[in-house]
Amino acid sequence: MRDDLARAKRIGMEYGFYLLLLAIILVFTVISNSFLTISNWAQIAIASTFLLAAAAGLTLVLINGEIDLSIGSIAYVAATVVYLTADVPAGVSVLAALVAGLAIGLFNGWLVAYLGMNSLLVTLGLMIAYRGVALVFTEGTVKQAGDGVAALGQLKLFGIVPVIFLVALAFLFIFQWVLRETKLGTFWLAIGNNEDSARKIGIPVRRAKLAAYALCGISAAASGTLLAAYLGEITTFTGRGMEFQAVAAVVIGGTSLFGGRGNVFPGTICGVLLLIVINNGLGTRGVSPFVYPFVAGALIFIAIYLDSIKNRARQA
Amino acid sequence: MTAKLKMEGVSKVFPGVKALDNVSIDVRAGEVLGLVGVNGAGKSTLMNVLGGIYMPEEGHVAIDGRRVELRRPADADSAGIAFIHQELLYFPTLTVAENMFISHLPSGQVPFSVDKRAARRRAQQALDQLGSAIRPSARMEMLSVGEKQVVEIARAVAQGADIVIFDEPSSSLSIKEKESLFAIVRKLKAEGKAIIYISHFLDEIEELCDNYAVLRNGRLVGSGSVAEVTRDKIVELIVGQVVSGPAARQRRKSGAPRLLLKGIRREGFLEGVDLELNCGEVLGLWGLMGSGRTELIRSILGLDPLEEGSITLNDSSGARPIAQAELLARTAYVTENRRTDGLFLEEAIWKNISATNLEQYVSGRMRVLDKGVEAKTATSMIKRLTIRAPDHTTRAANLSGGNQQKVVFAKWLNRQPEILILDEPTRGVDVGAKREIGELVESLADAGTSVLLVTSEIEEMVALADRVAVLRGGAVAAEMQGDDINETELMAAAIGTGAARA
Numbered sequence: 001m002r003d004d005l006a007r008a009k010r011i012g013m014e015y016g017f018y019l020l021l022l023a024i025i026l027v028f029t030v031i032s033n034s035f036l037t038i039s040n041w042a043q044i045a046i047a048s049t050f051l052l053a054a055a056a057g058l059t060l061v062l063i064n065g066e067i068d069l070s071i072g073s074i075a076y077v078a079a080t081v082v083y084l085t086a087d088v089p090a091g092v093s094v095l096a097a098l099v100a101g102l103a104i105g106l107f108n109g110w111l112v113a114y115l116g117m118n119s120l121l122v123t124l125g126l127m128i129a130y131r132g133v134a135l136v137f138t139e140g141t142v143k144q145a146g147d148g149v150a151a152l153g154q155l156k157l158f159g160i161v162p163v164i165f166l167v168a169l170a171f172l173f174i175f176q177w178v179l180r181e182t183k184l185g186t187f188w189l190a191i192g193n194n195e196d197s198a199r200k201i202g203i204p205v206r207r208a209k210l211a212a213y214a215l216c217g218i219s220a221a222a223s224g225t226l227l228a229a230y231l232g233e234i235t236t237f238t239g240r241g242m243e244f245q246a247v248a249a250v251v252i253g254g255t256s257l258f259g260g261r262g263n264v265f266p267g268t269i270c271g272v273l274l275l276i277v278i279n280n281g282l283g284t285r286g287v288s289p290f291v292y293p294f295v296a297g298a299l300i301f302i303a304i305y306l307d308s309i310k311n312r313a314r315q316a
Numbered sequence: 317m318t319a320k321l322k323m324e325g326v327s328k329v330f331p332g333v334k335a336l337d338n339v340s341i342d343v344r345a346g347e348v349l350g351l352v353g354v355n356g357a358g359k360s361t362l363m364n365v366l367g368g369i370y371m372p373e374e375g376h377v378a379i380d381g382r383r384v385e386l387r388r389p390a391d392a393d394s395a396g397i398a399f400i401h402q403e404l405l406y407f408p409t410l411t412v413a414e415n416m417f418i419s420h421l422p423s424g425q426v427p428f429s430v431d432k433r434a435a436r437r438r439a440q441q442a443l444d445q446l447g448s449a450i451r452p453s454a455r456m457e458m459l460s461v462g463e464k465q466v467v468e469i470a471r472a473v474a475q476g477a478d479i480v481i482f483d484e485p486s487s488s489l490s491i492k493e494k495e496s497l498f499a500i501v502r503k504l505k506a507e508g509k510a511i512i513y514i515s516h517f518l519d520e521i522e523e524l525c526d527n528y529a530v531l532r533n534g535r536l537v538g539s540g541s542v543a544e545v546t547r548d549k550i551v552e553l554i555v556g557q558v559v560s561g562p563a564a565r566q567r568r569k570s571g572a573p574r575l576l577l578k579g580i581r582r583e584g585f586l587e588g589v590d591l592e593l594n595c596g597e598v599l600g601l602w603g604l605m606g607s608g609r610t611e612l613i614r615s616i617l618g619l620d621p622l623e624e625g626s627i628t629l630n631d632s633s634g635a636r637p638i639a640q641a642e643l644l645a646r647t648a649y650v651t652e653n654r655r656t657d658g659l660f661l662e663e664a665i666w667k668n669i670s671a672t673n674l675e676q677y678v679s680g681r682m683r684v685l686d687k688g689v690e691a692k693t694a695t696s697m698i699k700r701l702t703i704r705a706p707d708h709t710t711r712a713a714n715l716s717g718g719n720q721q722k723v724v725f726a727k728w729l730n731r732q733p734e735i736l737i738l739d740e741p742t743r744g745v746d747v748g749a750k751r752e753i754g755e756l757v758e759s760l761a762d763a764g765t766s767v768l769l770v771t772s773e774i775e776e777m778v779a780l781a782d783r784v785a786v787l788r789g790g791a792v793a794a795e796m797q798g799d800d801i802n803e804t805e806l807m808a809a810a811i812g813t814g815a816a817r818a
Contacts, residue, residue: 182428183421186414193407200405202419260409 017254017303018266021274028281035284038160045165046230048276050075050223052168052269054239055246055253056175057105057219059268060212062250063179065192065259066112066119068216071246073130074104075224075239080134082228083143090148097225098218104130105217106210113209127243135236143234153229164226169269171219176264178215188212192259248296249275252303258311274299318381320345320510321366321397321479326375328361335361336372337534343510343527345478348501350525350542351514352554354774354807358534359514363481367399368392379479397479398472402487404464408457413439415456416471442474443467445507446500462493469500480504481512486520487606490584491789498524516604518547518811532556547811555807567798568782571595573630574766575643575735577616580625585611587790588625593735598757598767600781600801604810608790609770610652613737617644631734643735648672648728650721652739658724659712666694666708668723672731697726702752718749725756736760737768742776754780774803786810 028035054071061068078097085093108126112119145153155163179185187208190198199205223242228234253271255262262268278299279292319342328336336358343349353359364370366377368386376383384395392399406415413435414421422438424431439452448466456464465485472480482501486494501524505511513525521528522542529539530553538553575593580586586608593599601609614620616627618640629638629646651657660668670677670690677693679686694708701722705715712723721741728736738757742750757780761767771777777784784801786794786809794809 178428181424181426181430181432183430184428186410186418186421186430189410189414190407190418193409197405197407260407 014254017252017274017306018270021270021277024274024277024281028277028284032281032284035281040280040284042160042162044273044276044280046162047280048272049162049165049168049230050227051242051245051249051272051276052165053171053226054220054223054242055249055268055272056168056171056264057216058243058246059250059253059255059262059264060175060179060188061119061216062247062255062257063188063192063259063262064209064212065195066209066212067123067247067257068108068119068213068220069123069243069247070104070108070127070130071216071220071223072239072242073127073134074101074217074220075227075242076134076236077101077104077130078221078224079145079228079234079238080137080143082145082149082225083234084137086144086146086149088146090146090152093146093149094152094225094229097228098221101217101219101221101224102214103217105214105220108217109210109213112213113206131239138234138236140236142236145228145232145234149225149229150232153226153232164230167222167226171222172264172269175215175219179264184208184211189260192256192261194260245275248300248303251307252299254303256307256311257304258307261310271303319343319378320347320380321512322378322381323362323365324375324378326362326365326372326377328365328370328372333534335534336365338375339531339534339536340375341529341536341539343479343512345510346505346508347527348505348511348513348525350521350528351512351531352516352518352521352528352550353531354554357531357554359531360483361534362531363399363483363512363514366392366397366479366481393475395479396477397481398475398477400465400468400472400480400482400485402484404461404468406456406464406467408455410456411452412443412450412454412456412459412467413452415467416442416452416474438474439470442470445473446470446503448500460493462489462496465489465493465497466500469504473504478508479510479512481514483514484516484605485513486515486517487604489606492584516811518550521550522547530554548808551804551808551811554811555804567801568597568761570597570783571764576626576628576630576635577612578626578628580612580615580627581623582611582615582621582790583623585620585790586615589787589790589792591785591792593766593768595734595766596761596764597782598761598769598780600777600784601768601770601787602777602781602784602806602810603787603793605772607787607810609787610739611790612787613649613739613768613770616640617647617649617737619644646733647735647737648731648733649737650724650728650739650741652743654717654720654724659720661713662711664709664711665698665703665705665715665723666691668712669694669697669708669727669730672727693730694726697730701726701729701756716746716749718745718753721745721749721753725753729760733765735766735768737770739770740772741769742771742773750776774806777801777806778803 034040054075058068058071078101081097081100082093085096108123111117111122153164157163157166187203190203191205191208195205224238227238249271250268251257252274253267255267275296278295282292322342324340326336326339339362341349351359361370365372368389368391371387377386379395386392386395416439417435422431422434436452443450446466446469450463450466485497489497501511515521525542527540528542528550530537530550532554572595573592574595577589577591580589589612603609611620615622622640627638627643628635655661670693674685677685677690691708698705698708703719703722705719712720742753757767769780778801781801784796785792788810796805
């Protein structure tokens with residue numbers, strides 16, 4: 001009897017949030033005529049693209065028990081690179097933006113993994129610094145992306161599915177594969193569980209963390225590049241506040257802030273969807289947009305509360 | 317048949333001590349050797365030689381008749397030696413299979429990928445071999461302590477170890493889990509593994525082992541077949557010639573009862589403990605690791621669950637049942653580990669001392685703390701307990717172990733407790749401070765405080781306790797007082813030879 005209860009509680013904690021997502025979608029479907037329509041879901045796909053791309057990489061860093069708050073600024077730096085390379089072919093421009101993200105990610109990872117700096121503080125500082133670097137080049141004004149890149153941003157598969165959304169999904173699936181099917185992914189989970197034990201047992205802790213930060217950098221850069229491509233221009237709002245939305249989505253998706261637990265798919269995808277769907281659904285019902293922060297905040301609170309409960313069970 | 321594992325003439329010297337002195341043991345395939353001895357007798361050092369952690373100054377190790385050089389832990393691995401440690405090393409959110417093979421996961425077809433199915437299959441094989449029903453895909457955090465240990469053993473089996481060393485494996489297991497551990501040890505034996513089983517429990521040695529070896533002060537003082545020896549003989553070997561110490565000291569007569577425990581029970585750990593703690597006495601709680609000493613204290617103070625039993629407190633208002641939380645609030649509890657839960661290491665001495673009784677220092681309408689009074693209290697405590705520190709503002713972290721422990725005592729004395737519980741009060745403390753702490757405990761008992769003392773140092777128990785309750789298997793197995801409290805009797809009672817009268 002007690003076992004059944006415990007099992008029910010565990011299942012509830014593990015899958016409850018997927019049920020919540022489903023329930024919310026159902027409620028919006030019932031109360032709003034315009035919610036469950038193809039055009040609205042195409043909207044949702046576009047709206048979630050940029051957060052999905054950034055949250056994918058952040059999930060990996062969180063699983064290591066670290067954090068990267070500079071992802072929003074990395075996105076802005078990448079978008080700025082897209083502007084600076086507006087005259088070269090689109091492919092080269094995109095590649096340059098991603099390489100910039102990789103370089104920043106490696107630098108972050110080096111500071112955290114090799115120099116042992118506290119990831120929360122160091123990436124909080126660098127968040128400001130990277131944005132500053134980008135501002136020097138954009139002079140704080142709106143800049144145009146190259147025509148080729150802007151065209152890529154409007155591509156649609158079968159005339160309906162936005163390609164940028166598929167690109168974001170590709171990141172998520174690749175990262176999920178790395179996490180679940182490779183040694184590197186197993187090492188990340190082990191490090192997140194107990195870094196000391198991982199080191200003792202011979203896991204290359206520093207290299208594994210460096211790799212997580214590198215992938216996170218690329219993923220954040222992809223987010224900025226996709227946004228630049230979609231808008232056809234680079235605004236100073238690129239990536240602003242994204243770090244907090246991304247952390248929220250990842251944690252809502254069941255990844256632990258303490259590390260060692262979580263996944264990209266379905267966790268992070270559903271976390272992002274939940275935030276975007278609520279925003280969208282409230283909009284289709286004509287609810288004041290000022291309600292959204294409250295609802296999102298409440299969700300984040302619940303997610304973090306559940307996370308600490310799970311973690312307590314682990315330490316007991 | 318030659319021995320599977322042979323250690324010959326092994327000596328190891330540490331600065332100032334000869335930790336091992338010409339020790340020779342051997343184990344054949346399909347044989348279990350029970351290794352016994354008190355803490356500090358050299359068991360761990362001997363096993364660390366096998367584990368490649370220490371290089372012996374003299375002697376050598378041979379496996380299958382061939383000499384092996386064990387210079388680092390990896391050498392022991394490749395020689396087929398595996399250790400099942402007391403403290404398990406594992407990753408809670410990974411699966412059983414991943415935990416077993418984390419350092420050499422099998423590669424899959426796709427580049428970089430792991431062949432999870434192969435890992436699970438190999439894990440399953442190893443677990444089947446042990447007759448365990450644990451699933452390789454289960455997450456480690458879902459397993460009990462005993463099951464985690466089985467995984468550790470399965471890891472050793474999967475890696476092809478044929479010499480398996482169990483280091484006090486039963487000390488953190490419940491009674492039922494012990495049974496399945498024994499079954500596994502027998503299975504490994506039947507498969508022809510050579511096994512060394514370290515334990516304090518002679519009944520386990522009797523039940524599981526073919527041969528025994530006793531270490532004392534770094535020397536092998538006896539060995540042979542378990543079938544041909546009595547428990548009393550082994551106890552004698554373990555304890556050695558008891559040097560008659562100073563004349564038996566005067567032991568206090570018990571005062572009025574203060575705390576009454578009845579039928580304290582916690583599934584798997586405590587099997588109904590009855591205990592009476594009186595005013596003005598030192599009651600020793602004696603027993604081996606896993607006998608329930610610390611568990612009893614944690615349960616009555618509400619730090620662990622208490623499933624059954626009653627706690628009665630006798631104070632000025634008469635005898636009445638008392639809740640665990642209230643008992644905790646009225647008790648001074650000097651914990652086993654002062655660095656993690658005894659002190660605010662980064663804070664000054666005076667803050668550590670006043671922390672237990674802040675109410676006493678508030679003044680004025682705003683109820684602000686009066687630092688002057690706090691400092692005065694601290695200064696007088698420093699003098700009273702002869703804490704060696706420049707002054708009361710010294711950080712606790714900068715004190716020696718002994719002086720840190722005195723600060724812990726000072727912080728509790730500041731509350732003038734009626735009940736003082738001491739868990740390993742002189743661990744890691746130098747000889748001088750040890751004596752001073754002993755004298756302090758004596759003077760507190762003389763002044764009427766009820767002291768409950770847990771220690772694994774037999775000399776300390778003999779020196780301080782007025783009465784001793786011996787715990788075994790989660791229950792009081794014997795009580796001793798007066799001249800019965802001596803090293804031989806204590807050891808015998810803890811191990812369970814029946815020599816001590818119940």
